[in-house]
Amino acid sequence: MAHSNMTRNDWLRFGTVLLVAVGSLALLYPFWPLKDVGINLGLDLQGGARLVLKPEGIEEMAADQQRDTLDRIIAILNNRVDQYGLANAEIKRLGTERVLVNLPGAKNPGEARNLIGQTAILEFYKVLEAGTSAMSDLVPTSATQQVLRDRDGIPYLVEGEPLLTGAALSDARVHTSQSVQMAGQLYIALSFNQEGAQQFVDALRHLKVDDRLAIVLDNTVYSAPRITESIKKAASQGWRQVKDSTTITGRFTKEEATRISIVLRTGALPVAVGFVEEEIIGPSLGSDSIRRGMLTIVTGFIIILLYMPIYYRALGVVADIALVLNMLIIFAALVLFSATLTLPGIAGIILTIGMTVDANVIIFERVKEERRTGKSPLAAVRAGFEKSLSALLDANITTLLTALILLLVGTGPIKGFAITLGIGVVGSVYCALVASRLLLERAGFSEHIPVRVAQES
Numbered sequence: 001m002a003h004s005n006m007t008r009n010d011w012l013r014f015g016t017v018l019l020v021a022v023g024s025l026a027l028l029y030p031f032w033p034l035k036d037v038g039i040n041l042g043l044d045l046q047g048g049a050r051l052v053l054k055p056e057g058i059e060e061m062a063a064d065q066q067r068d069t070l071d072r073i074i075a076i077l078n079n080r081v082d083q084y085g086l087a088n089a090e091i092k093r094l095g096t097e098r099v100l101v102n103l104p105g106a107k108n109p110g111e112a113r114n115l116i117g118q119t120a121i122l123e124f125y126k127v128l129e130a131g132t133s134a135m136s137d138l139v140p141t142s143a144t145q146q147v148l149r150d151r152d153g154i155p156y157l158v159e160g161e162p163l164l165t166g167a168a169l170s171d172a173r174v175h176t177s178q179s180v181q182m183a184g185q186l187y188i189a190l191s192f193n194q195e196g197a198q199q200f201v202d203a204l205r206h207l208k209v210d211d212r213l214a215i216v217l218d219n220t221v222y223s224a225p226r227i228t229e230s231i232k233k234a235a236s237q238g239w240r241q242v243k244d245s246t247t248i249t250g251r252f253t254k255e256e257a258t259r260i261s262i263v264l265r266t267g268a269l270p271v272a273v274g275f276v277e278e279e280i281i282g283p284s285l286g287s288d289s290i291r292r293g294m295l296t297i298v299t300g301f302i303i304i305l306l307y308m309p310i311y312y313r314a315l316g317v318v319a320d321i322a323l324v325l326n327m328l329i330i331f332a333a334l335v336l337f338s339a340t341l342t343l344p345g346i347a348g349i350i351l352t353i354g355m356t357v358d359a360n361v362i363i364f365e366r367v368k369e370e371r372r373t374g375k376s377p378l379a380a381v382r383a384g385f386e387k388s389l390s391a392l393l394d395a396n397i398t399t400l401l402t403a404l405i406l407l408l409v410g411t412g413p414i415k416g417f418a419i420t421l422g423i424g425v426v427g428s429v430y431c432a433l434v435a436s437r438l439l440l441e442r443a444g445f446s447e448h449i450p451v452r453v454a455q456e457s
Helices: 008-028 063-084 109-117 194-205 229-236 254-266 283-312 314-336 343-372 377-409 412-442
Strands: 048-055 090-094 098-104 122-130 145-150 155-159 169-176 186-192 212-217 220-223 246-249 273-281
Touching: 008 314, 008 412, 048 063, 048 109, 063 090, 063 098, 063 109, 063 254, 098 109, 109 254, 109 273, 145 220, 155 212, 169 254, 186 194, 186 254, 194 229, 212 246, 220 246, 283 314, 283 343, 314 343, 314 412, 343 377, 343 412, 377 412
Parallel strands: none
Antiparallel strands: 048 098, 048 273, 090 098, 122 155, 122 212, 145 155, 169 186, 186 246, 212 220
């Protein structure tokens, strides 16, 4: 590059190209595999679960109530998946009556399904009678009573109205029992807020020693401890003494106990939800998609790199350099903006390869036309860029607007395509107007424009 002929604008262009190239390489280190690079992979590339939920009775709600119900469900579910540690989850409205949940990378889709679908209505009931086995037959004697069962099917006859609900909770945490009888077993420790603790005190005052209190989650009895003399005494001393005194016991697995504690902490869904659609994508299918997608990108990339110098000679080398730079820009932007790469996103990258070359071809053909008229190489390059600018911008702005519309109104896979297409369009325009022009004007490539000049003298 001829330093003596470099103007201030040339140095600015050189500086930005160098900064973009070095910055992209730094962001993309160690380059492979994509997960280590920091690129978020979509559901179709790393496996996971795609769920479509529909709240029960939403068709009968007014439009405002529908929006409020969906907003509350989305907020609660976002809180749940965040606490469960599911990264890059996407939870959004799907139409006016459904919620779309994408959980890429979910290692246990079944557990994730339970986390999402559980209503998590926690209630405390006074037990009137408890069965001894699943075959026990308990019959309510009044309309204010009901029969609930535990996870083994054993029935409990309880009062119809709960003494306390999950709204009284402030926290729920998983602990391991240290007692001799339950050593090593998991339990969930509940903490009440002040109002809830006071309600618990009032409830305990109406219970006698040896009465049983059923702890019920989504109409299933998880435990039914007996009221002891010590808890009655604690209740008589005020709400602070019972604030952290309640636990839920049971034969919990680690995953189950964690899930229940999370749904209790984040609160109950406003209504029960049903699964309208459910799709589980295995990690092996996702890795195969990555392999095939990257193979397609590399194959197209190499074919273009080989073809351009054959047809355009030195100008083809410029196009190849611009293409390599644009690929760096696309993948670096995915890392920088924490965007998600999907299988349609790979298709967007492949399309961008063609668009990058096309932008340079438009410029090269105009440069060749100017050179044929007898203009000097440098003058032909400058005139070629000026006269091709409007066509180049028109085509790319139209494509960019299309990508923006797809991004705003599309769902997961379509969004992935729109993201890579949009980044690629911006990158191709930058590479064509800045990097390619710099190389043509200052790196000597303009001296090798493959045309016959009409007038040499």
